[in-house]
Amino acid sequence: MDDTDTPDVPALLRGCRDAVTPALRAAVARLDTASREQAEYHLGWVEPDGSPGAGGGKAVRPALALLSARAAGAAEEAGIVGGVAVELVHNFSLLHDDLMDGDRERRHRPTVWARWGAPSAILCGDALLALASEVLLEDPSPHAPAAAKLIATTTRELIRGQAEDVAFERRADVGVDECLSMAAGKTGSLLATSAAIGAVLAGAPEHTVRGLSEYGMAVGMAFQLVDDLLGIWGDPAVTGKPVLSDLRSRKKSLPVTYAVQRGGAAGRELAAWLARSGDQSESELRAAAALVEQGGGRAWASAEARRRRDLAERALTGAGLVDGPRAELVALGRYLTDREF
Amino acid sequence: MDDTDTPDVPALLRGCRDAVTPALRAAVARLDTASREQAEYHLGWVEPDGSPGAGGGKAVRPALALLSARAAGAAEEAGIVGGVAVELVHNFSLLHDDLMDGDRERRHRPTVWARWGAPSAILCGDALLALASEVLLEDPSPHAPAAAKLIATTTRELIRGQAEDVAFERRADVGVDECLSMAAGKTGSLLATSAAIGAVLAGAPEHTVRGLSEYGMAVGMAFQLVDDLLGIWGDPAVTGKPVLSDLRSRKKSLPVTYAVQRGGAAGRELAAWLARSGDQSESELRAAAALVEQGGGRAWASAEARRRRDLAERALTGAGLVDGPRAELVALGRYLTDREF
Numbered sequence: 001m002d003d004t005d006t007p008d009v010p011a012l013l014r015g016c017r018d019a020v021t022p023a024l025r026a027a028v029a030r031l032d033t034a035s036r037e038q039a040e041y042h043l044g045w046v047e048p049d050g051s052p053g054a055g056g057g058k059a060v061r062p063a064l065a066l067l068s069a070r071a072a073g074a075a076e077e078a079g080i081v082g083g084v085a086v087e088l089v090h091n092f093s094l095l096h097d098d099l100m101d102g103d104r105e106r107r108h109r110p111t112v113w114a115r116w117g118a119p120s121a122i123l124c125g126d127a128l129l130a131l132a133s134e135v136l137l138e139d140p141s142p143h144a145p146a147a148a149k150l151i152a153t154t155t156r157e158l159i160r161g162q163a164e165d166v167a168f169e170r171r172a173d174v175g176v177d178e179c180l181s182m183a184a185g186k187t188g189s190l191l192a193t194s195a196a197i198g199a200v201l202a203g204a205p206e207h208t209v210r211g212l213s214e215y216g217m218a219v220g221m222a223f224q225l226v227d228d229l230l231g232i233w234g235d236p237a238v239t240g241k242p243v244l245s246d247l248r249s250r251k252k253s254l255p256v257t258y259a260v261q262r263g264g265a266a267g268r269e270l271a272a273w274l275a276r277s278g279d280q281s282e283s284e285l286r287a288a289a290a291l292v293e294q295g296g297g298r299a300w301a302s303a304e305a306r307r308r309r310d311l312a313e314r315a316l317t318g319a320g321l322v323d324g325p326r327a328e329l330v331a332l333g334r335y336l337t338d339r340e341f
Numbered sequence: 342m343d344d345t346d347t348p349d350v351p352a353l354l355r356g357c358r359d360a361v362t363p364a365l366r367a368a369v370a371r372l373d374t375a376s377r378e379q380a381e382y383h384l385g386w387v388e389p390d391g392s393p394g395a396g397g398g399k400a401v402r403p404a405l406a407l408l409s410a411r412a413a414g415a416a417e418e419a420g421i422v423g424g425v426a427v428e429l430v431h432n433f434s435l436l437h438d439d440l441m442d443g444d445r446e447r448r449h450r451p452t453v454w455a456r457w458g459a460p461s462a463i464l465c466g467d468a469l470l471a472l473a474s475e476v477l478l479e480d481p482s483p484h485a486p487a488a489a490k491l492i493a494t495t496t497r498e499l500i501r502g503q504a505e506d507v508a509f510e511r512r513a514d515v516g517v518d519e520c521l522s523m524a525a526g527k528t529g530s531l532l533a534t535s536a537a538i539g540a541v542l543a544g545a546p547e548h549t550v551r552g553l554s555e556y557g558m559a560v561g562m563a564f565q566l567v568d569d570l571l572g573i574w575g576d577p578a579v580t581g582k583p584v585l586s587d588l589r590s591r592k593k594s595l596p597v598t599y600a601v602q603r604g605g606a607a608g609r610e611l612a613a614w615l616a617r618s619g620d621q622s623e624s625e626l627r628a629a630a631a632l633v634e635q636g637g638g639r640a641w642a643s644a645e646a647r648r649r650r651d652l653a654e655r656a657l658t659g660a661g662l663v664d665g666p667r668a669e670l671v672a673l674g675r676y677l678t679d680r681e682f
Binding site: 030031032033034036092098099100117118119120122123125126128129130131133134137138144145146148149150152153155156159160162163164166167 | 371372373374375376433437440441458459460461463464466467468470471472473475478479485486489490492493494496497501503504505507508674
């Protein structure tokens, strides 16, 4: 792609969010009073005092769904219901994850469970998951059932990743491949489906859907690798998290797992440090970060992120995509994975 | 219906359970390792020590789904995937309800959250909900998407009922109509859908589906009314619950709500008793039960249960159903709502 005509990704994201939001709002408006209030707050549409909210996240998944439809030669409109569905599934998983992880804040606001209690977060998440299926199955597209089936299998993958994450926390011997597979479930699967669902709804041929799905999976994996690097070496001013935050919480992230498993003496020292409990001083956290680096975790994760990003771009070639939206997908992939670390 | 040829309901239930279980087992076998282990335990197929389980509940919902297909003139097989789906949704709701209610035991065994922790119960429930949609959308029936859509809207109703239940616990002024609407969501909606889904999968006409759905809703409401009566006046040897258990837990059940709202002086005394906290002696619980009775709650709930049961049977008339399965539906409805109290 020629750098001189690089798409403006933030404008692209805003445009896609604006295109999907009315349908998303109409879907959420069907929920029971309590779930609706909680979902509208969680999505950033309403502030705790009832005033209109500043809006939620970047809506990356709806943007992928709309680009997916356009890349397959259909109108953006064909992807809107897919964008609604993937955003609903994403927020179902956030509501349940915040509760399971005990996180009391998201984007500097109390999480739903912290504000309304655990039962509300469970029910509101359940409601959004069921709603994703409902909106798709109401769509007149003859391909809507295939899209709904894709959403169901993706949710199973998402849960597999999350369940493995829960199980891995109790294990000291998690391998790099297991950890990559967990990330493919937790992060990759829904991005893969977001990038494919517009094409599915448009009735695109198999190789087009597959190429878009592979692109989304590879972008998701690259994103996760970069996120894990930022969790150790990211600038708190940029990430919004405390310095060395993933080491502070003893998170078995990808670079940490790599160093422990394949990092020789430094890896063994890191494993021993991880097994010790209690808060650590910043100098100890810095020593642990140095062990991840000596054990090769930083270099491996950086190289792997680059490899997956290249893979994503290659997956779009030969998938029979329309040029303009394909260039936008490339730019969006780079935007998501080119963060500084 | 002639009493001399009354169907043998326990045998009917066993037969339906045996017909649905292989497909249900195959569906659960797709889940990730952890969710599968938890689901197989929850469903009663595996004991805590890993030995084969005695089996789970009576599988009323799968039985309704199979009868629904047969009543619409199709083969029982047409309803099997519907039976799997409603049983998955039922167990999704049990897993999440046990956690929300803090119930540590179900059928004299530790609940999933009590055994594996809250995150496991959340994820396992989520997985069963997604699986319900997945199995339906894989079914070759051209009517499977309509059945999947019915499952999605039913789940929304189920959640509405549960969310209202959570909200009502904090309110002292819950009306009888609100309470009936909550029960329609929590109990009626999934029974209505169980009784209709086989006909939907068989492509039955609208009035057949509607009659079966109305039957299931009315049976569900009658069942809930009887269950609430048993929660106060049931014999612990039969119900398996402590004597006066719903008063002990200050549950705002239907007879209690009726007495509080429409029971005059006895109702006001009951409301004052409900507002007082702390454990009560059995004699105090018996006095409260007497107030429910004096306030008309017992007589109203009994009459209302009978009325709904009659309504259920009438809904089956004129729905164009096959005689044999219709008689079995009548017998199953009576079996579920004729419990002693």
